[in-house]
Amino acid sequence: MQYRDDSITPKITAYIGMGSNLADPLEQLYRAREAIAAIDDVTDLGISSFYQSPPMGPQDQPDYVNAVMKVATQLLPLDLLHKLQSIENEQGRVRGERWGARTLDLDILLYGDQSINLAELTVPHVGLAQRAFVLYPLSEIAPELNIAGKGDVKDLLKRCPLAGLKRLDS
Numbered sequence: 189m190q191y192r193d194d195s196i197t198p199k200i201t202a203y204i205g206m207g208s209n210l211a212d213p214l215e216q217l218y219r220a221r222e223a224i225a226a227i228d229d230v231t232d233l234g235i236s237s238f239y240q241s242p243p244m245g246p247q248d249q250p251d252y253v254n255a256v257m258k259v260a261t262q263l264l265p266l267d268l269l270h271k272l273q274s275i276e277n278e279q280g281r282v283r284g285e286r287w288g289a290r291t292l293d294l295d296i297l298l299y300g301d302q303s304i305n306l307a308e309l310t311v312p313h314v315g316l317a318q319r320a321f322v323l324y325p326l327s328e329i330a331p332e333l334n335i336a337g338k339g340d341v342k343d344l345l346k347r348c349p350l351a352g353l354k355r356l357d358s
Contacts, residue, residue: 199231199260200302202268203330205295205313205322206255213253214238214356216279216292221257223275224294230268233258236325242352244319249289253356256297256325265299269309272296297322301336312336317344320353 204224208216217238225232236256243249261268272294280291297313304311316322317338323345326333333341 199262200300201233202259202261202299203297203326204257204259204272205293205297206257207252207293207321208291209243209250209252210289210291211280213250217253217255219279220275220292220294223278224257224259224272227261227263227271229262230271231260233260234329236328238356239321239325240354240356241321243289252321254321254325256322256329258329265296265302265304265309265311266306268299269296297326298333298335303336312338318348320348320351323348324350324353324355 206217206220208214208220210216221232221235224230235258239254241252241254243252263271276292276294281293282290295313296309296311297316299311302311312335313322316326316335323341327341327345331342335341335344338344
């Protein structure tokens with residue numbers, strides 16, 4: 189595993205999309221936040237409110253609970269991805285049907301201002317600019333953010349309907 193060298197490279201701000209619709213979704217997201225914050229070379233910088241949203245895929249599944257977490261990290265993007273996938277697995281994630289029900293889904297939405305296009309990872313995350321369950325929570329914790337190649341979050345938000353998204357009371 190590769191790490192960034194503190195003496196050479198500053199921490200990168202990354203945003204992680206979080207979602208769950210099985211096995212007590214709110215608890216899944218709370219546990220995921222704790223697990224992410226416990227990763228070496230990752231600092232928890234905050235989390236959005238929780239939002240309820242209808243599923244994107246098959247409609248015969250429960251609604252999702254979503255949030256966006258802001259972190260600072262010195263992990264390289266693929267190392268961070270692998271750590272997030274380990275957390276998903278530890279919390280019972282089973283990779284099956286695309287957009288199917290899941291205990292936990294963790295996605296790297298943004299990694300600094302980098303554009304990454306690898307078979308395993310695309311950043312900014314595909315669909316980020318059109319998904320209310322990502323944009324609304326992201327706008328809470330980074331309202332002035334400019335997403336490379338996509339524009340300002342506040343402008344993207346104006347073009348993104350709520351599509352059934354509801355903010356949950358904490």
